[in-house]
Amino acid sequence: MLSTVLQVALGGAIGASGRYLAGVWIGHNFPSHQFPLGVIAVNILGSFIMGALVxxxxxxxxxxxxxxxxxGMLGGFTTFSSFSLETWRLMDTGRYDLAITYVGLSVVVSIIALIGGVHVMRTVLAAFPA
Known part of the structure; x- marks a missing residue:
């Protein structure tokens, strides 16, 4: 178990560093102030690599x-690749109903949760200004 955790940790460090470097490279070579090109490129690349790797x-x-x-590595590079893999696994087993539910809940509820986190933190910081 400890060996597996260490493998995930090492892979995560490598993947997260790769994500950072890829984002910097993409931002430098393809500047876009309106669209998160680095994030979407990493998500798509990571998902492709996850499919091939599995x-x-x-x-x-x-x-x-x-x-x-x-x-570890691909999870650190982009958690979206794991999300894509789980969605594919549901589809591959014919569970399209669960795949659609999983995608919808993951995307919509995650965005709602993010908005909730922003709202809560803004409220807390407004109550306790620096």
């Missing part, structure tokens, strides 16, 4: 690398 590891009998590469 098939490769599964077919080669290398699933013991999942903690480091899929959960």
């Amino acid at each position: 098939v490769f590891l599964g077919q080669r009998g290398l699933t013991h690398w999942n903690a480091l590469l899929a959960t």
